Amino acid sequence: MAQKLPPKDVVIIGLGWTGAILAYELAKAGLDVVAIERGPWRDTATDFPPAYVQDELRYAIRLDLFLRPAQETLTFRNNTGQTALPIREWASFLPGNGVGGAGVHWNGQTWRFLPTDFQVRSHLEQRYGKGMLPEDMTIQDWPVSYDELEPYYDRFEKLCGTSGKAGNVRGVKQDGGNPFEGWRSSEYPTPPLKQPYGPTLFAEAARKTGHSPFPQPASNLSEAYVNPLGIKLGQCTFCGFCERFGCGNYSKSSAQTCVLPALLRFPNFSAQTESEVTRINLDSTGKRATGVTYVDTSGNEWEQPADLVLVCAFALFNVRLLLLSGIGKPYEPQSGQGVVGRNYAYQTMSAVNLILKDKVLNPFIATGAIGMIVDDYNGDNFDHAGLGFVGGGYMGAYQTNARPILTRPLPKGTPRWGAQWKKATAETYQRAMSLGVHASSYSYRDCWLDLDPTYKDHLGRPLMRMTFDFHDNELKAAAYLTDRLADIARAMDPAEITALPRKGPYTITTYQTTHNTGGTVMGMDPATSVVNRYCQSWDVHNVFVPGGASVFPQNHGYNPTNTVGALAYWTADAIRDRYLKNPGPLM
């Protein structure tokens, strides 16, 4: 029997990027806010000290900062012909855990979606005709436009102190930035990072082949910065222990480095850690939430009543919590009815590996988001007529690390062990680099999330089941984009080049990316979305999913965090300026 706690104005489930932003904005507005986080408290000085955080085995291989599958995992199958089996060990994607969430272990790649991405279906149908899109592709326009979201992108970038070079300030093209990006109200808060040798060589080749390279926008800061909350960040030192690690240098933007010190000054905010929300409670009408129930590490169950419930966990776990709480109708792919779990999407990652002649690349001089990029083949930046696919991605030389347990490039045909392996490993490490393609993953009728009929978590609740595979459209795009990248790579005059376009079937056994999207999609129509354009549940008006990537109707050719942060601010404004004045459906 749950013990009932004194009521709060707001309960926030999960204290990562979106939870921290919403907590700050609503505590600042005077509301009594509690955030409930199932992982531990984490801060820079205690948990990521530069004395020992540079430990590849502990953090990148044994995944010390990540959620333990024993606590929660998913089951997975490629299609309904298979029985879904549990992901017993993470590999394809790595859900975070603890205060800061995925914002602790991310790379810091801080992209905006393109203006046309927000109207993807209507734009593509208008330009190419309705026949261009596969019949089972379920992409839909976002319920918010780029122009509406621009001020919120700007706000999140200023929170982070993102380092980059604008390509378009209020419609005026800027040399050295991304010529394809949407308009920006201002230049990046800090200048771009200095580039190591590999990305510099790539940029030269890209220019030579008629492309427009620019530095990747990075929330690994090029210089010290004070954000609008008054929190100081430090200059990045290029240590190369970034993604999968916490930053010991206050240089990677995260809830820890950008929000928490200011948030914790509010006496009307508290965080409850190592406490797992098991359900959102509804009143007898089912149309209003009364709060949440959670279990602490002693196994005690607590009920936290609240007027407003904000679902701020990692994308996948937002979906599961709504399914377990009976909020919104679960999606059912045969009929196409229902919405929760619909339009699960991912990212389509490909690579071109190079070994250069007589070069010293020092590949370990790296940050999570450093690199030189071309965006010529993203979204609808290029003519898709006759190509047989839609969508695209950015590509380039992003030099995130050369940590040697995972990164030991070898020439083709080298044995995996023995004398030849050792010789080739020694001779290749300094002159090899990998170029990447980071492409869209559109949504389909047969890619979705629901509750598993067999497997349970440690509390006896059903695991969520993922049914997903790559579709022809994405695989064709991967092949085309990887060819374009290989064209640029050949201009670098490599000794060896290996193009690795993404191939099916999707496997959970090799790391690709942790950009899991959809399942609680935002939209204008309750028949095809779980939340409205203010990220408010259509069914339960005092439940919001404020900007987690679970609200993306499909995934575009960029990393999601900047859009997640922008939507968090967008939702915070809607709650503060509109919902609080007149609690009820905003649409």
Add this chain to the structure above:
Amino acid sequence: MMGPVSPTRMSRRSLLASTAGALLISATSGRALTVSGGMPWAPNTASPPVPVRPGPWAFFTADEASLVEALVDRLIPPDDRGPGGRDAGCAVFIDRQLAGPYGRAGGLYMRPPFMPGAPTQGYQMPNTPAARYRAGLKALADYVKDAFGGKSFRELSSQDQDGVLAGLEKGSVVLKDVGGAQFLDLVLQNTMEGFFADPIYGGNREMAGWKLIGFPGARYDYRDWVERHNEPYPLPPVGIMGRADWTVRE
């Protein structure tokens, strides 16, 4: 007070000291914490890694250890570029890993039912890494004894040892009740972990793995070298515990 009780930060942290994936959320440890009124901080609450100590084998029997030392020394043979897997401590590394949370699949989802699946669905067997080593090493030792007139793997010539490993990889060497290729994959993965992980875990002794490729290790600041393009980084590697030549060793 009605609220959840928060014990001291220190007692909670002491339970975080595991270096590997073993941090199971226990239902009995009472670590839930309420944070408010400022950023919490307390001394001695960090969780630095625990250095591996030299000494007797923690997991392997003497026979198993002898076989593993021979295996890692063929996977990474000694040559004029530097030591092999054995002298680099790879067997010690694997031994300590198997004796710890990694060996017992700590933190992984180990609930039944266990059913074979598609390759895209990942490893689906109930065997922990420790159990896989125990069974795999025995099966390999038995195979060698049968195939080479009672000899142990360690007693074979380097060429014969390599022949056995290549046979496991290709499937021409078949072990009883153990997937030979899968077992070789596991040993190879752990050997490479040992050769390239921080020396604090018992392998990569004298930073042999890092010196082989020119990885500077646990350094934390390359600001002066980012734009020194095409110039070798001049400083030698360091580990979390520093460098061997900074300290006197027995």
